[in-house]
Amino acid sequence: MGECKTIQRSLRSEIEHHLKERGYTLTRLSEITGINQGVLSDLLNRIPPRSMKIAHLDAFADAFGQSQGWLYELYESECFAEGKVSRSRVIPYLVRCAEIGRRDCIDSIVSKLLDDQKNISILFQVAEQLFTNGKRKESILFYQLVIDTEKNSYNERFVIAQYRLFRALQGTDSEKNWKAVIQFDPYRKRLPENYQLDALLQLANVCFSLHKWQEVERYADELRELATAVYQDELRARKMNRKIIPPKTERHLVVYYGQGFLLKSAALEKQGLYAEAKKYISGYADLSEFELLDETGRIEVEKFRLWATANRYTLDVLLGDIEVLPAYTRFLMDHPKEILSGLIAIMESANRHRFKVDGILEQFSSQIHDFTEYENSIQMDRYFRFRYELATYRLQNGQYVSGMEDILRCLVLATIMKNDSDFIRCVTLFEAFRPHATDQQKTEYKQIMEGIRNEEVDFASNRFSFGTV
Template sequence: MESQKGHRSLRSEIEHHIKKHGYTLRKLSELTGINQGHLSAILNRNPPRAITIRQLDALAAAFGQVPGWLYELYEEECFSDGKVSRPRLVPYLIRCAEIGRQDCIESIVSKLLENPKHVSILFSVAEQLFETGKRKEAVPFYQLVIDNEKDSHDDCFVLAHYRLFQTLQGTNAEEHWEAVIRFDPYRKRLPEQYQLDALLKLANVCFMVQKWNQVEKYADELRALATAVYEDELRRRKSSKECEPLKTERHLVVYYGQGFLAKGVALQMQGRYEEAKKYVQGYADLGWFQLLDETGQREVEKFRIWAKANLYTLDLLMGNIDILPDYVDFLINHPAEIPAGLLTIMESASKYDFSIDHILEHFSEEINHFKNYQDPINISRYSHFGYCKAIYEYKRGRIAKALEETLSCLSLADRMNHHQALKRCAELFWEHRHHTSSHFV
């Protein structure tokens, strides 16, 4: 194709296909939806009217060609007299990314990066792909921004790092932890509305990989920032000056409450139950929070339910088994809390050696659904649930079930690439290795 390029042009190819199909401009206008006058100006005016990428796609469809037809010749529409046409180039690169024309992207990028100022164009392409849900396609453009922007304090550079962190998917613990390490140095350079979301995601990812000290750090930062932003918002609304309202992914009360919740959970997972209770009180009743609209009120109610659930959790983990019937009733009435609740019950039973067979039977259907979870948080819970259940079964003397749970946990930890969980499960299996010969023969 490259060898022919010197003998072809976008317009000569279009004119060739018009003749080949015997179309008039009027007929072509009807087929493509492009104004007839615009078609004439594209083909006959001197200098010719520029073609948009959407018009080229419409022409391809009219001529029965595949998406991406003549894209390798479209560069001439994007560069003129040494200048870049941003309105044509950005949609072109977006379409190339959408349909996989990597050859065209590479050709354009090599020309663009001759001028460092054009990095902002690549960032614009990445942002538009990201905002339309095409995160995978956006990743190479964000990486180009990071690799070619010299100013590490530039907004595009910092946001590109954040966007790459946001594109994290799957359950690979090692990849998630590496992503935290890469993004962490840039978190405080983000604008406040992005910082709030970034800190919440950082805390959640560290929860998944069980880095409790890191969860605490980000939770503390989230609480401090959410409090400062809240106070600024109150002052702004009381002043007579008109200011741009703060734009965040979630209601402001979410960040404030999550700062307390994440801190409490991190303390809980380290066995610091009394300390954790103090933080539960921080989100148990957020009705005092001003600026609450209908969405905010719903979030406050969620925190109220979570606080009640987590107080049950802490009591049970501290050995207060008497609250178990009330906790089970709570879970029945709040099904969304069942995954976390059953983990707590299982952890407590394995720790204090009391029977929960009747509870496992009652929630057997829900437990069977655990293996279907796709989100990292619940998969992490499922992994810990299986580990605690293995200990529980060993203590009940049901060795075959215990070994089955242990092997299942090992498999899940391996699939998650979670070295800490893998080590813990291997140690459990090794501790009970003397049972293996009689049960696996």
């Protein structure tokens, strides 16, 4: 305990030094920090001193003009009292260390915490707090520590850590996203129902962005089955006048039920099974009879009704029914959020069935110009697919300069996403039409390839205005 007291004195002696240097009284320090003067006295003068919160130390740093993380390396002793860890101090401390990047402090205190298996719960709580506060990347280290340290793979904490880690690892890198799916997949059915509904929806969405259609089908089937079981349990409870405690999920139950049908239909569509895909649209087209609907649920039902209309148009177009194009384009104009998905289907069908859509491209030119924001991997994948189909259309119709420009854009997007199959498709298409490329385009193509060889991706993305038609 002697060493611990020395560190405590060092922490407080630093604060005392700055107090004297600036000529602050406790009254003045209280005014600056907002900390009660009596609390300040207990923190600095009482014997033994009152344990300091990390928020107190941050307030002192601000008062003395110091940077974030000031004296954090000396704060560790505040987290232990008589050899016991203080959860109320160590958890906020680790959260703050993660937020500001003090990995040295994290490593030091974690090594001590892991001397006792019971402290895994502390690491899990830190991870959960970071995750729920939107600090997902910062939570990864702590979830991984829980996974690496927890001996029981059926422990609920271990399984939830696996799920949270899967969510936290999602980004625009296709390879990393797929590895995260593979790592989490074996644990999905061990989750409590509320987490399992969310997990299946997320797994299906990630696999959708990766074009893993059979996996999308599998997760969609499981999602539909589980959502139906939960729904029926709630209905039985209502009929028996039992109190209903619905599972605490991120979305309304009707979302999981409807998405089970929607994702199944979408996966079948992507495999060219259009007739089968149409059958599943009826499963989510009208969910107004779904019981237990509140206002949020009714809003979701209307969304599904809208998507069903859009997806019926999509399937008709993909089947080559160009008679629906005027009605489809009017629908897209009335529902701007559906434009990107709709244009992908229209361009894909135009390439397959060889009909012209220049007028439609002109009609949506301003919207296409605004296709520049990617909030997630699914949106980036959709934009890639649109650009690739647009490039193919232009090249097939002799619009070589603009078509090759689109392929260069697609190459950059495929590189950012680290999607090897899409990258190969772009290279193949560029090489097939290389004689039609301008000297400038050939130079840019060479630069992109050299950047990839040197693992330099960012330089190329700055070259293009991705929204240009």
